[in-house]
Amino acid sequence: MPAAVSTFVGRDAELAQLAGALVRHRIVTIVGPGGMGKTRLATEACARLADRFPGGVLRSELAQVSPRAEIGDEVAGALGFPSLEALLVGLGDAPALLLLDNCEHVLAAARRLGARVLDASPRLRLLATSREPLALDGEQVLVLGPLALPQSSDPRDLESASATRLFEDRARGAGASLDASPAELAARAELCRRLDGVPLAIELAAARARSLTSVEILALLGRRFDLLARREPVGLARHRSLRAAIDTSYELLDAGEQRFFRALGVLGGPFSAALAHAVAAPEGADALATVDLLARLVDRSLVVAEAAGGATRYRLLDSLRDYAAERARDAGEWDADADRFVRAMLAEADAIVATGSVRWTSELLARVLAHFDAIAAAIERAIEVDADAARALRLLLPLWAATHQGRASEVAAAGERVLARWPAG
Ligand SMILES: Nc1ncnc2c1ncn2[C@@H]1O[C@H](COP(=O)(O)OP(=O)(O)OP(=O)(O)O)[C@@H](O)[C@H]1O
Ligand SMILES: [Mg+2]
Structure with missing residues (x-):
């Protein structure tokens, strides 16, 4: 296996987790967005765990393999065997580790190959890296998150x-x-x-x-x-x-998924499936179809899903959101998407204000805080696409309630931007 030349940083917990998973499971897949460090983590783990595998550690790099039904012979060839059959014989029954690196564009073929080698070599362990799980029987998915960020600028x-x-x-x-x-x-x-x-x-x-x-x-x-x-x-x-x-992930989506992903670029902050449905689903689509689309984008590591307080919140990494927004602008869809987003958040803002005018409760404050980032993002979109200040000002109203929750400067900044855009407003 080629040794890395640059220094390896952090990932102690992930390496320990991976080492443990490879004891308990025969197939482990490291999944995460492009550039998150899946390949680097996998190769580091292979180097550190080599002693455990007297049958050898083999790495097959699939990034350059072109998509097709069967990749067994090509993978075997790159590993120095004349055919897949010869590789299976060569693996024998000593404990060995096979790394299938960068599988996302040849998922089905990698799945078939994985099943075949696991079946033929009972003591073989398979480690895969992919932006999307292989969906292989017994697969253990390890979702790779960001590198640790500093808590302060100390x-x-x-x-x-x-x-x-x-x-x-x-x-x-x-x-x-x-x-x-x-x-x-x-x-x-x-x-x-x-x-x-x-x-x-x-x-x-x-x-x-x-x-x-x-x-x-x-x-x-x-x-x-x-x-x-x-x-x-x-x-x-x-x-x-x-x-x-990001292009390589985007190009693996079908046209419907691409359109949906582009529209998500207009959202700011975490969002619910209901908001994604209101803003990004085709007119008249079923709400369950949106849940399915979100699940497909989560599988492909383009959307992060987090359960909080019994509800799932979704979000896009900043780079993915900027990418989706750029694509939406290029496709001429941005203004219409922004308008749908502003309308959805206006409904929320108006409802908060109407309820609050009858009775202000701690639940209502929680609702303001939960929607704060989305409403603030909707104000930005309104500033961009609206001809007058009416909708931006209506969106600002419920945010005043959050000024006592440490968000005063954000509320003030949003207000200033509205006034700067429409000085007479
Ligand atoms: N822990 C780390 N320490 C040092 N460098 C790292 C680390 N993780 C990733 N890198 C570097 O970041 C870059 C991207 O990492 P890597 O190729 O592993 O990403 P990936 O998740 O496999 O991406 P892709 O989805 O495109 O295959 C590489 O140059 C790699 O060396
Ligand atoms: Mg990789």
Whole structure:
């Protein structure tokens, strides 16, 4: 297996979890969005666990394999065997570990191959990485999340959080001399947060650190897809830019899923299935169809689902949301999507105000806080697409209730933006 040349950062808990899962299960799949570090974690685990597998550790890299029904012979060939049959004989019955790396574009073929090798070699363990689970019998899915982010911009926090450590390591490696002023440290912490703790995005940002300060990189993040791209063609094509990394996932969606995903780009903050339905579903669609679409995007690691207080909340990583929004604008759908979103949040805002005018309760305050980010995002959309201030002002009304909940500055900022857009309003 080729050894990694760059330093490996963090992931102690994930490595321990993976080591344990490979004791208990025959097939483990590391799943997560593009660039989250699935391949790097898997190869690191293979290197560390090699002693456990006297039959050998084999890695098959599938990123370059073109989609087709059977990939067994090609995989065997790359591993130095004349055919899949020869590979199965070669694996024998000594404990061995086979890594099928980057499976998402050949899922069905990888599933068949996996089932075949597990069946033929009773002591073989299979480790796969994929943006989507293989859906193989007995598969244990390990969902890989972001690198740890710093809690504050204290230098010790930046030193101990793996996201900022990766940034600093790669920036220094590129010849940057990092400045440790408070503004720079704060910008670096915020940069890693805005990049969702995704290692690929952090590495691409760090590649800019030789000619830009962290404050400057952060200021340019509104154009993240132009900023986060390598000029020299090294490594996997899909890792040369943040856009390319997401393109490969987007292109695996069917047309209906792509349209739905684009429309989700208009939402701000976490959202419910009901809101996704109101904003992103085709006219007249069944609510259950929206739940299915969300489930498919969760499977493909494009949407995160989190259960909280008995309800599922969905969200998009910032980069994925910006990508979806960019695609929606290119497709000429943005204004209509923004209008649907504003209307959905207006219904919520009006209902809160109407209920509150009768009696103000702690439940109502909780409702304001739960919808705060979405209403604030709807105000931004109204500022962008509306001809007058009417809807933006109506959206602002319920937010006043949150000014005593530590959100006064956000409410004030939203109000100022509305007044700046419509000075006479
Ligand atoms: N823990 C880590 N320490 C250091 N570098 C990392 C770490 N995790 C990921 N990286 C780096 O981030 C980049 C992306 O990681 P990786 O290729 O593992 O992502 P991936 O999840 O497999 O992406 P894809 O879905 O496109 O296959 C690589 O350059 C990798 O070396
Ligand atoms: Mg990978």
